[in-house]
Amino acid sequence: MSEQTTASEITADEIWEVQPGERRSVGVIHIVITALLIGIGFVVGAFGSISFPLGFGVNFFWTGIAVQQIGAVWFGGWGVLAGTIFPFFSNAIAGTPFYVSAAYIPANLVQAFLPAWVFRRFKLDPRLKSGRDYGILFLAMIVSSAFGALWSPLVVLKGFGLLTTDSLPLFIWGWFGGNVVAGLVFNFVLLKALSAVVIRTPAFVKRWWS
Amino acid sequence: MNKTLLGYVPTQSPIYAIHPFVKLFFLLIVSLFPMFVTAPEWNMLLMLVLILLMWISRVDMRTLKIYVPVAISMGSIIIISYILMSGTHPEYQLIARFAGIKVYWERVRDAIVVYFRILPMIFTMVFFLSTSRERDVIVAMRTIRLPFVVTYVFAMALRSAGMVLEDFQIVRQAEQARGFDSTGKSLAYKIRKYVNYMIPLFALSLRRSEEFTNALVARGYAFTGEASRVKRADYVLTHYSFKYFDAIFTAIISISFIALLFMRYGYDYFAIDQSILLNWLKNILM
Numbered sequence: 001m002s003e004q005t006t007a008s009e010i011t012a013d014e015i016w017e018v019q020p021g022e023r024r025s026v027g028v029i030h031i032v033i034t035a036l037l038i039g040i041g042f043v044v045g046a047f048g049s050i051s052f053p054l055g056f057g058v059n060f061f062w063t064g065i066a067v068q069q070i071g072a073v074w075f076g077g078w079g080v081l082a083g084t085i086f087p088f089f090s091n092a093i094a095g096t097p098f099y100v101s102a103a104y105i106p107a108n109l110v111q112a113f114l115p116a117w118v119f120r121r122f123k124l125d126p127r128l129k130s131g132r133d134y135g136i137l138f139l140a141m142i143v144s145s146a147f148g149a150l151w152s153p154l155v156v157l158k159g160f161g162l163l164t165t166d167s168l169p170l171f172i173w174g175w176f177g178g179n180v181v182a183g184l185v186f187n188f189v190l191l192k193a194l195s196a197v198v199i200r201t202p203a204f205v206k207r208w209w210s
Numbered sequence: 211m212n213k214t215l216l217g218y219v220p221t222q223s224p225i226y227a228i229h230p231f232v233k234l235f236f237l238l239i240v241s242l243f244p245m246f247v248t249a250p251e252w253n254m255l256l257m258l259v260l261i262l263l264m265w266i267s268r269v270d271m272r273t274l275k276i277y278v279p280v281a282i283s284m285g286s287i288i289i290i291s292y293i294l295m296s297g298t299h300p301e302y303q304l305i306a307r308f309a310g311i312k313v314y315w316e317r318v319r320d321a322i323v324v325y326f327r328i329l330p331m332i333f334t335m336v337f338f339l340s341t342s343r344e345r346d347v348i349v350a351m352r353t354i355r356l357p358f359v360v361t362y363v364f365a366m367a368l369r370s371a372g373m374v375l376e377d378f379q380i381v382r383q384a385e386q387a388r389g390f391d392s393t394g395k396s397l398a399y400k401i402r403k404y405v406n407y408m409i410p411l412f413a414l415s416l417r418r419s420e421e422f423t424n425a426l427v428a429r430g431y432a433f434t435g436e437a438s439r440v441k442r443a444d445y446v447l448t449h450y451s452f453k454y455f456d457a458i459f460t461a462i463i464s465i466s467f468i469a470l471l472f473m474r475y476g477y478d479y480f481a482i483d484q485s486i487l488l489n490w491l492k493n494i495l496m
Contacts, residue, residue, distance in 0.1 A: 029423040031433050035363045036415045036422075039370025043378065044408070050276070055287035056328070061401065066408060086367075092339065093216075095280035097331030098241040160245070162324055164317070167291030185401060186408055193409050194416070203419055 012125035012133075015199055016206050024210040033203045034078045041067040041086030042093070048182065049094030056162055057087070057096035057104060058152065058171050062178045064090055066186035068108065069141065072116035073126055073191070074198045076205035083112030103156040107148035111179065114144035115187075120207070126195035128188060137191075141183045149176035215347075215368075216339040217273035223341075225267035229456040230346035231353040232463075237338040239463050241331050246474045249485035250326035257326075260333040269340045277336060285325055292321035305495045315496060319488055344368045349450050358442060359433045366422075373418070374411060381410045 018024055045064025049057060064087060072079035087108045091101040118140040119126060124133045153171035157163045163171060198204055211218040212226070219225065225233075240260075244253050264271070294311055302314035342350075344365065351361045385406065392400050432438045473479040482488060 026434055027423070028426050028431060028433060029419060031359060031363060032366065032422045032426065033419045035366035036370045036419050038363070038367035039372075040374050040411060040415055042367065042371040043374045044411075050280075055284050063404070063408075070412075089367075089371075092335055095277050095284075095332045095335070097328060098237060098335055099245070099331070162288075162328065164291055164296065164320075166295045166297045170291070170295070186405060189405050190408060190412060194412055197413075198416065201416060201420070203416070 010199065012123050012129070015125065016120055016123050018206055024206060026210050027202070029203045030075070030078045030205070030210070033075050034082045037067060037071040037075065037079060037082035038086045038089070041071070041082060042089045045087055045090030046093045048178075049090055049096070055171075056100055056157055057091040057094065058157075058175050059178045060174060061182050063182050063186065065111065065145075065179045065182045066190055068112045069115040069144075069183060069187055070190050072112040073119050074195070074204060076116055076120075077208040078205060080109065080112040080116055084109045100156060100160060100162075103159070104152055107151040107156075110147045110151075111144045114147075115140040126191055126199060128192050128195070134188065137187065138184075141180060141187065145176050145179040145183070148179060149173070212343055214340055214343050216336065217270050219270070219341060220268050223268045225341045227455075228459065229353070229450055229452050230342065230350040231452070232456050232459045233338060233342055233346065234350035234354075235460055236463055237334055239467050241334045242467065243470060244327040244330045246470055247327070247480040248323050248482045249480050249488070250322050251485060251487045252480050253326040253330045256330040257333050260330065260337050264337055264340065267337075267341050269337075273340060274336060277332065280332070281329065284328060288321050288325050288328075292317045292324070303496065315492060318495070319482065319492070322488065322491070323482065345446065349446055352444060352447055353450075353452070359438075362433075370415070370418075374415065377411055377414050378407060381407050 041064050044067055045062065048059050048061055048063035067086065068079075068083035070079075072083050075082075084105055087104060088101045091104070092098065115137060118124065118136050122132075122136055124136055126133075128134055128137070149172045152175055153163060153168050157171060158165075158168065212221055212223075240256075243256060247253055247256075264274075293313055296312065296314055296317040298312060299314055299316075302316045304312055305315050305318065306313040347368070348361050348365050351364060390403075392403060395403075430437070470480075474481075478484070
């Protein structure tokens with residue numbers, strides 16, 4: 001029998017802790033994975049932005065959230081970086097002005113960072129083995145999307161003078177609902193389907209950068 | 211024909227005589243113009259200039275069709291936001307009332323101002339995307355001395371976006387070949403089935419990341435450590451030179467922006483009160 005531990009035998013704690021003798025360092029693969037995540041996010045995010053637009057880069061169903069949050073859970077800081085950068089491109093293709101997209105950066109950063117942080121902080125299993133994994137991920141999705149939904153219409157769109165106070169709720173709920181619903185549809189399925197494979201690849205990030 | 215980020219432009223297009231940095235500089239600076247201009251006629255003029263530049267650059271205007279729904283959707287949202295959801299404001303001038311909705315002149319004016327502010331920003335972005343190739347963006351980034359790793363990630367991201375689109379088509383055709391047809395199905399059904407595309411897309415990208423890494427390592431690429439500090443020969447940049455007219459264009463863009471700021475804040479030009487269009491519209495509506 002093989003001495004190698006199979007993915008199903010690895011516990012959630014072991015997934016996130018560097019094991020004795022295990023060497024982890026930043027490598028070319030992390031740069032590559034960042035670029036690929038930006039590429040996937042570009043396409044998937046633009047699909048959401050063009051298909052379900054509410055206006056100014058806000059969508060009723062933003063498919064890019066899956067790449068943003070799942071990428072960050074699996075690939076840590078690299079996923080957060082990609083999740084922060086790719087909306088810039090997908091929004092650009094979908095017709096959002098350059099500086100409006102740039103001002104969305106803090107919202108996208110938090111949306112990518114929070115799920116990645118809760119998985120590492122609470123040692124959650126990315127294969128979603130327990131109700132706790134589902135529950136905390138769901139909470140992280142809600143909180144991070146709530147931040148994005150408040151930041152973008154209140155700070156960015158209001159700041160640029162694109163919205164009136166009366167129409168803010170439409171955009172706040174649009175951003176929040178568009179992200180949470182898309183997250184519910186994609187995040188759980190993707191984590192469940194692919195995490196067992198991803199955690200065994202050299203690209204998987206246990207800490208933040210390696 | 212050259213493939214740009216948004217379509218195709220003939221190889222003989224005059225836009226290729228201009229250094230890519232100038233195009234990036236144009237995007238960064240001209241996108242700022244509408245933020246300081248409230249009179250809509252000036253923003254309309256900027257849009258006309260941008261359309262003229264696209265025409266001179268021989269951009270296939272049919273590619274711009276995808277932005278028609280964007281422009282309509284933004285216009286609708288602005289109308290809903292500013293006019294239909296404007297609330298009750300006794301301090302504003304009421305011009306109409308229907309179905310319990312009060313239409314105020316100030317809200318109509320602001321809706322027009324905002325719409326014609328956002329459109330030139332979009333046009334500037336579209337002009338950049340429809341005239342720039344992947345390589346142009348890389349050259350522009352290298353010209354401003356961004357670190358190699360940044361430009362490399364950017365270049366790879368642009369390439370991988372193309373590959374993801376190709377993968378998406380392959381997965382879709384594979385499903386269709388097996389009899390999958392979403393025609394006439396509900397939106398909820400289509401969204402649910404979209405998950406079927408996402409899983410193979412992610413899986414293919416993960417597999418590709420290992421192939422890419424092996425190829426890069428085999429070619430001696432390194433982004434960290436001693437090997438990354440070796441000075442690299444930049445072959446792409448040798449194909450581009452910053453000519454005197456590039457310097458002139460850069461100077462024109464910079465001077466235009468400074469002049470705009472000076473006129474806006476020094477002499478209160480481009481303000482709503484000075485707008486001929488808005489004053490004319492006000493006379494008609496009031």
